[in-house]
Amino acid sequence: MSSEKTNQSWGGRFSEPVDAFVARFPASVDFDKRLYRHDILGSQAHARMLTQAGVLSEAERDAIVAGLDEIRGEIEAGTFEWRVDLEDVHMNIEARLTERLGVVGKKLHTGRSRNDQVATDIRLWLRDEIDAILAELDRLQAGLLQLAETEADTIMPGFTHLQTAQPVTFGHHLLAWFEMLSRDHERLVDCRKRVNRMPLGSAALAGTTYPIQRQVTCELLGFEAIGGNSLDGVSDRDFAIEFCAAASLAMMHLSRFSEELVLWTSAQFQFIDLPDRFCTGSSIMPQKKNPDVPELVRGKTGRVFGALTGLLTLMKGQPLAYNKDNQEDKEPLFDAADTLRDSLRAFADMVPAIKPKREIMREAARRGFSTATDLADYLVRKGLPFRDCHEIVGHAVKYGVDSGKDLAEMSLDELRRFSDQIEQDVFAVLTLEGSVNARDHIGGTAPAQVRAAVQRGRALLAQR
Numbered sequence: 001m002s003s004e005k006t007n008q009s010w011g012g013r014f015s016e017p018v019d020a021f022v023a024r025f026p027a028s029v030d031f032d033k034r035l036y037r038h039d040i041l042g043s044q045a046h047a048r049m050l051t052q053a054g055v056l057s058e059a060e061r062d063a064i065v066a067g068l069d070e071i072r073g074e075i076e077a078g079t080f081e082w083r084v085d086l087e088d089v090h091m092n093i094e095a096r097l098t099e100r101l102g103v104v105g106k107k108l109h110t111g112r113s114r115n116d117q118v119a120t121d122i123r124l125w126l127r128d129e130i131d132a133i134l135a136e137l138d139r140l141q142a143g144l145l146q147l148a149e150t151e152a153d154t155i156m157p158g159f160t161h162l163q164t165a166q167p168v169t170f171g172h173h174l175l176a177w178f179e180m181l182s183r184d185h186e187r188l189v190d191c192r193k194r195v196n197r198m199p200l201g202s203a204a205l206a207g208t209t210y211p212i213q214r215q216v217t218c219e220l221l222g223f224e225a226i227g228g229n230s231l232d233g234v235s236d237r238d239f240a241i242e243f244c245a246a247a248s249l250a251m252m253h254l255s256r257f258s259e260e261l262v263l264w265t266s267a268q269f270q271f272i273d274l275p276d277r278f279c280t281g282s283s284i285m286p287q288k289k290n291p292d293v294p295e296l297v298r299g300k301t302g303r304v305f306g307a308l309t310g311l312l313t314l315m316k317g318q319p320l321a322y323n324k325d326n327q328e329d330k331e332p333l334f335d336a337a338d339t340l341r342d343s344l345r346a347f348a349d350m351v352p353a354i355k356p357k358r359e360i361m362r363e364a365a366r367r368g369f370s371t372a373t374d375l376a377d378y379l380v381r382k383g384l385p386f387r388d389c390h391e392i393v394g395h396a397v398k399y400g401v402d403s404g405k406d407l408a409e410m411s412l413d414e415l416r417r418f419s420d421q422i423e424q425d426v427f428a429v430l431t432l433e434g435s436v437n438a439r440d441h442i443g444g445t446a447p448a449q450v451r452a453a454v455q456r457g458r459a460l461l462a463q464r
């Protein structure tokens with residue numbers, strides 16, 4: 001049977017066309033066509049290198065490079081006809097090139113294989129995605145610094161076990177998110193180094209007999225290093241797994257952040273307002289304003305964890321070198337990158353729009369005996385052992401619960417019932433301002449420390 005009836009790229013050794021379903025089942029073009037730009041970049045670099053290596057003439061190279069540029073134009077104009085029978089993005093583009101150039105198009109694939117081609121494409125694609133994600137992270141972090149600076153003096157309850165623990169400044173709370181995101185940034189930058197190594201030249205698995213010059217393609221494509229082993233180059237997807245791990249951690253952080261926004265916008269907390277554009281109403285309950293964006297980010301986190309688990313599982317049983325299993329790397333990886341990028345974008349847009357309700361936050365901090373530890377620390381400074389102070393303050397809090405008074409609302413006489421070491425200067429300690437101002441060290445919640453941390457954060461962003 002002629003090769004027109006079977007697949008034109010590998011049909012030579014086959015004697016019957018594949019079953020219609022089997023033709024569709026292995027195809028990846030529906031999802032891998034989004035690699036087209038990187039596939040074309042890789043092919044153009046490969047053609048240029050082949051000319052330097054004396055395999056293609058300059059005229060052939062020029063025809064291929066220009067032909068690929070035109071194909072990119074067709075794809076972007078929406079006039080390119082994607083064919084499922086051509087399986088994937090690589091064969092679709094190559095077939096079109098051959099349609100346009102004739103025999104010259106068929107020379108492009110000299111000295112390479114789809115195995116090193118696809119490994120190269122994914123790395124080029126992921127490198128760009130990471131850069132876009134890092135840009136969104138920068139934007140979100142800059143927004144957090146701005147809000148933290150404005151809210152450096154705003155007092156809210158800090159929680160442990162979701163019970164009021166000690167007063168903190170809202171700026172300090174926001175900077176906790178800044179720290180987490182800084183580590184996410186570091187992880188992605190580090191991951192990018194290992195993404196940015198070139199498998200091109202590995203060919204199918206063993207390298208190629210042509211005198212290829214891998215340093216040429218490496219430089220043309222902006223890779224930092226050349227993969228040192230062809231079998232590894234075509235087969236491992238650890239870089240994609242590593243990205244999904246870093247993305248999972250970042251989504252875990254955004255999910256926790258989301259949970260706080262959901263709590264804070266509730267009628268029970270009312271710590272913040274989110275503008276209407278990040279919320280939706282209910283079709284049945286007219287009073288509702290639901291914090292959809294944070295809820296969705298929290299929900300989408302599961303997809304990214306799923307991608308990580310999926311890719312680990314995909315790789316764990318594979319012998320060297322390339323196996324068709326690897327085609328399953330793309331959808332989870334694409335989905336993880338899209339989800340992280342969109343979630344960061346949503347947060348970068350939303351954070352500057354957060355409107356804190358300062359009076360309500362302050363009142364919540366005042367109500368929960370949040371300065372009890374400050375009273376204990378005060379008694380320690382008067383010379384009592386901490387455990388005794390803890391007990392004394394426990395009695396005072398019990399009295400406060402029964403009488404409906406916060407510690408700062410009790411008279412000196414009332415307080416002295418619990419310890420005669422308590423004097424007039426106690427009130428400076430029991431106020432919310434006294435409490436936060438006293439935690440005045442690197443990483444502490446004092447407004448002065450928040451301002452210093454904002455400056456450090458700005459310096460960090462500036463040197464990226």
Ligand code: ARG
Nearest residue numbers: 028032088114115118326327
């Ligand atoms: N579409 C394939 C993938 O995504 C390209 C590589 C196929 N190689 C092969 N020898 N079948 O992995």
